[in-house]
Structures are given as structure tokens and as C-alpha cells.
Amino acid sequence: MDNAGFSEETLTEAQDIIWVMRVPENLAQSKKLVKETPVEEMVELAPGYWGKEVECEYARVQQRWLVVDSQAAQECELKTLEKAQIKELEKVGKEWLNWKGRPSTARWMPKRHWSSSTRNGSIIGQLPQQL
Numbered sequence: 001m002d003n004a005g006f007s008e009e010t011l012t013e014a015q016d017i018i019w020v021m022r023v024p025e026n027l028a029q030s031k032k033l034v035k036e037t038p039v040e041e042m043v044e045l046a047p048g049y050w051g052k053e054v055e056c057e058y059a060r061v062q063q064r065w066l067v068v069d070s071q072a073a074q075e076c077e078l079k080t081l082e083k084a085q086i087k088e089l090e091k092v093g094k095e096w097l098n099w100k101g102r103p104s105t106a107r108w109m110p111k112r113h114w115s116s117s118t119r120n121g122s123i124i125g126q127l128p129q130q131l
Contacts (some may be wrong), residue, residue, distance in 0.1 A: 006024050011058070012061060029056065032069070033065065037054070037067045045068070048070055049068060052066070053067075106126040117121050
């Protein structure tokens with residue numbers, strides 16, 4: 001079975017079968033379990049891998065889940081986060097350079113420097129010749 005098969009209907013039908021599959025990480029119950037299981041409660045499964053067996057019920061089916069923590073997964077997650085941060089910084093930097101290069105816009109000018117006129121029913125702010 002794959003993650004799509006991790007539904008109440010499928011699990012109920014497969015209740016009498018011994019099977020192994022990865023629990024989807026987007027389930028509220030699995031998120032909570034991963035978040036609340038400290039590494040100190042886990043045993044080393046292999047170098048760089050720790051785990052804890054947990055009995056739980058999901059979709060009215062008693063199950064045994066293995067919560068796994070790995071150094072390799074943490075490093076991969078960190079690299080992904082760093083790439084996302086770099087991408088966001090580059091985006092913000094480009095936006096800043098675009099904004100910095102523009103002349104001051106009216107929205108940053110104090111109201112006392114504005115005069116108003118109407119064109120096509122909308123009010124348009126105009127900057128004076130000299131500030």
C-alpha cells in the first residue's frame with residue numbers, strides 16, 4: 001500500500017493482514033506524535049537513525065507506528081530551509097533595489113505637500129513643483 005491507501009476504508013479491510021507502510025506526515029495524529037516524541041525516548045536503530053515504537057489507533061484500527069528521527073533527514077531539511085531563505089532574501093533584495101531606484105512616491109510624502117484634483121470621478125494626488 002502507498003500513502004493513498006492510508007484511509008479508514010482501506011485500513012479496515014486490511015485489518016487482518018500484516019503490512020508495513022509509511023504513515024503520511026500530513027495526518028494530524030502523526031504530526032502530533034512526531035512533534036511530541038523527544039529523541040531522548042528513542043533507541044538507536046542504526047548509526048544516525050533513532051526510533052520509538054508507539055501503539056495507537058487510527059481509523060478505528062489498532063496499529064503500531066515507528067517514529068523515526070535521522071540525522072540525514074535533519075540535514076536535508078536544513079539545506080531546503082537555507083535554499084528557501086536565500087531565495088527569499090534575493091527576492092526582497094531585488095524588490096528593494098527596484099524601490100530604491102524610483103523617485104519618491106506620493107504615498108511617502110506628508111499630506112501638507114499634496115493638492116487634489118478630480119479626473120473621471122476619482123481624486124488624484126499631485127506633488128507640488130518644489131517641496
